[in-house]
Amino acid sequence: xxxxxxxxxxxxxxxxxxxxxxxxxxxxxxxxxxxxxxxxxxxxxxxxxxxxxxxxxxxxxxxxxxxxxxxxxxxxxxxxxxxxxxxxxxxxxxxxxxxxxxxxxxxxxxxxxxxxxxxxxxxxxxxxxxxxxxxxxxxxxxxxxxxxxxxxxxxxxxxxxxxxxxxxxxxxxxxxxxxxxxxxxxxxxxxxxxxxxxxxxxxxxxxxxxxxxxxxxxxxxxxxxxxxxxxxxxxxxxxxxxxxxxxxxxxxxxxxxxxxxxxx
Amino acid sequence: xxxxxxxxxxxxxxxxxxxxxxxxxxxxxxxxxxxxxxxxxxxxxxxxxxxxxxxxxxxxxxxxxxxxxxxxxxxxxxxxxxxxxxxxxxxxxxxxxxxxxxxxxxxxxxxxxxxxxxxxxxxxxxxxxxxxxxxxxxxxxxxxxxxxxxxxxxxxxxxxxxxxxxxxxxxxxxxxxxxxxxxxxxxxxxxxxxxxxxxxxxxxxxxxxxxxxxxxxxxxxxxxxxxxxxxxxxxxxxxxxxxxxxxxxxxxxxxxxxxxxxxxxxxxxxxxxxxxxxxxxxxxxxxxxxxxxxxxxxxxxxxxxxxxxxxxxxxxxxxxxxxxxxxxxxxxxxxxxxxxxxxxxxxxxxxx
Numbered sequence: 001x002x003x004x005x006x007x008x009x010x011x012x013x014x015x016x017x018x019x020x021x022x023x024x025x026x027x028x029x030x031x032x033x034x035x036x037x038x039x040x041x042x043x044x045x046x047x048x049x050x051x052x053x054x055x056x057x058x059x060x061x062x063x064x065x066x067x068x069x070x071x072x073x074x075x076x077x078x079x080x081x082x083x084x085x086x087x088x089x090x091x092x093x094x095x096x097x098x099x100x101x102x103x104x105x106x107x108x109x110x111x112x113x114x115x116x117x118x119x120x121x122x123x124x125x126x127x128x129x130x131x132x133x134x135x136x137x138x139x140x141x142x143x144x145x146x147x148x149x150x151x152x153x154x155x156x157x158x159x160x161x162x163x164x165x166x167x168x169x170x171x172x173x174x175x176x177x178x179x180x181x182x183x184x185x186x187x188x189x190x191x192x193x194x195x196x197x198x199x200x201x202x203x204x205x206x207x208x209x210x211x212x213x214x215x216x217x218x219x220x221x222x223x224x225x226x227x228x229x230x231x232x233x234x235x236x237x238x239x240x241x242x243x244x245x246x247x248x249x250x251x252x253x254x255x256x257x258x259x260x261x262x263x264x
Numbered sequence: 265x266x267x268x269x270x271x272x273x274x275x276x277x278x279x280x281x282x283x284x285x286x287x288x289x290x291x292x293x294x295x296x297x298x299x300x301x302x303x304x305x306x307x308x309x310x311x312x313x314x315x316x317x318x319x320x321x322x323x324x325x326x327x328x329x330x331x332x333x334x335x336x337x338x339x340x341x342x343x344x345x346x347x348x349x350x351x352x353x354x355x356x357x358x359x360x361x362x363x364x365x366x367x368x369x370x371x372x373x374x375x376x377x378x379x380x381x382x383x384x385x386x387x388x389x390x391x392x393x394x395x396x397x398x399x400x401x402x403x404x405x406x407x408x409x410x411x412x413x414x415x416x417x418x419x420x421x422x423x424x425x426x427x428x429x430x431x432x433x434x435x436x437x438x439x440x441x442x443x444x445x446x447x448x449x450x451x452x453x454x455x456x457x458x459x460x461x462x463x464x465x466x467x468x469x470x471x472x473x474x475x476x477x478x479x480x481x482x483x484x485x486x487x488x489x490x491x492x493x494x495x496x497x498x499x500x501x502x503x504x505x506x507x508x509x510x511x512x513x514x515x516x517x518x519x520x521x522x523x524x525x526x527x528x529x530x531x532x533x534x535x536x537x538x539x540x541x542x543x544x545x546x547x548x549x550x551x552x553x554x555x556x557x558x559x560x561x562x563x564x565x566x567x568x569x570x571x572x573x574x575x576x577x578x579x580x581x582x583x584x585x586x587x588x589x590x591x592x593x594x595x596x597x598x599x600x601x602x603x604x605x606x607x608x609x610x611x612x613x614x615x616x
Contacts, residue, residue, distance in 0.1 A: 122419050125371075125383035127370075129371075142339075142364070142368040162364060166475065224431060229426050238584060238585045238587065239590070250593055261571050
């Protein structure tokens with residue numbers, strides 16, 4: 001089975017700190033990682049490959065340093081990696097990003113299955129996967145929490161809803177978006193890391209894809225959504241913090257507050 | 265010219281979901297500035313019984329697409345139906361709940377009709393100032409007076425970004441459940457029903473639903489609770505009984521930070537109880553944060569609570585900066601004492 005996994009290298013937003021003086025995010029020195037949902041997708045793909053044979057190709061659109069993330073996937077056991085990178089792609093929203101990824105996948109060639117992560121921890125949109133499915137005109141199932149069966153021409157998956165699930169049969173070629181429950185990603189092996197640096201990360205630049213792109217819908221200028229402004233969170237004004245009191249005094253203060261605000 | 269504020273109203277198992285009603289409420293507020301009518305788009309099978317409710321909660325019109333192909337959610341039939349609505353009505357604005365359905369459907373539709381989509385918004389308003397009109401026009405907007413500004417958290421909840429969709433229609437967004445407010449139900453309100461026939465073909469059902477399973481046990485919906493007693497790492501895997509006892513005295517529900525949900529040793533914290541950027545957004549009357557440090561991703565999910573009271577043994581815990589009242593101490597000792605005090609209070613009230 002030919003599997004393509006789309007990944008994104010993201011700053012580790014879980015650990016980001018706010019500068020107490022300016023109230024702005026401290027972006028310098030933030031470690032970069034493979035987006036967690038995407039890493040789950042890699043693991044799911046590798047498990048399918050182990051079960052039925054085939055290849056796992058990883059594609060990422062990003063700046064040149066995304067090469068590191070791609071090498072990590074090679075060290076996990078993926079066969080091939082492609083970096084889609086170019087100044088012209090910068091500032092793309094999800095519509096433009098999915099258009100560029102679709103062009104890259106069409107250039108890459110045939111596939112049976114595409115896996116993306118549900119959402120990235122920096123953009124948090126969960127839009128690229130479904131938009132990519134639409135641009136490639138293939139069926140999709142998102143929020144996949146389990147892959148129950150894989151065959152050359154179809155998969156059976158469990159799709160999560162807030163209050164239940166569906167068991168869905170979907171024919172290949174198709175696209176799935178992965179959530180955390182789907183798989184626990186493996187670590188890179190030492191041999192894998194050594195091999196990864198011998199493998200080539202292919203690069204697709206703007207010239208490789210431009211004939212297949214709606215040129216007026218990529219990059220900052222072309223994205224149908226644009227940023228008006230961004231600003232750090234205005235936190236709620238802090239109230240009173242009581243310390244060095246007895247537990248009974250604390251309880252009394254809480255009860256007083258609950259009564260004051262008509263909670264009780 | 266594009267016209268109309270269209271809400272794609274989520275339904276599951278034949279029942280309209282709260283997020284759809286919240287969005288209709290929000291649409292009426294946008295209507296106050298924009299002037300366009302509020303259309304509720306209802307997709308499903310045998311859904312006629314849910315139509316009246318949509319007028320009662322503020323819809324001027326309901327567009328009903330009723331077909332057996334729409335009985336259970338599947339991407340392609342729903343995308344086809346919404347695309348037909350867009351083509352027929354040319355909406356100015358189209359909103360979806362940012363649920364697991366909305367986040368599958370909206371991007372597929374946006375891509376198909378070639379328009380912009382802003383995800384997981386927590387704030388919506390029409391452009392009002394000269395600065396806003398100018399920015400819209402600079403990005404190619406020909407009707408800046410009808411531009412929608414959409415605000416959303418990004419970067420794991422650490423930043424807020426306001427976005428525009430200046431050049432394409434409809435201006436589309438998904439909206440976080442639990443953030444917008446429903447209108448009060450008004451049973452006297454009526455509206456206009458528009459039935460839209462969409463021609464489905466067998467190939468539109470490009471997946472096969474082998475089983476559609478609704479969760480057996482009644483899952484608590486923490487977004488509906490008026491009072492939440494929330495446990496973090498400081499409460500831990502053994503903390504459920506004390507959280508529940510307090511919640512029971514307050515008439516509320518138990519929720520959790522991500523730490524307990526992710527902890528394999530912790531059995532009580534389920535994903536549907538998780539508050540935060542990757543969990544749920546809640547706005548209860550009281551949020552009692554027990555042993556929660558207050559990481560930004562958590563705060564993003566509860567900062568709109570009316571009253572926040574926190575208990576943490578670390579006086580530098582970030583939760584205190586978003587709390588109306590914080591106490592520095594051992595939650596495992598304080599919470600049971602609080603529960604006892606509440607019980608005493610409730611018993612006294614009952615006997616008064």
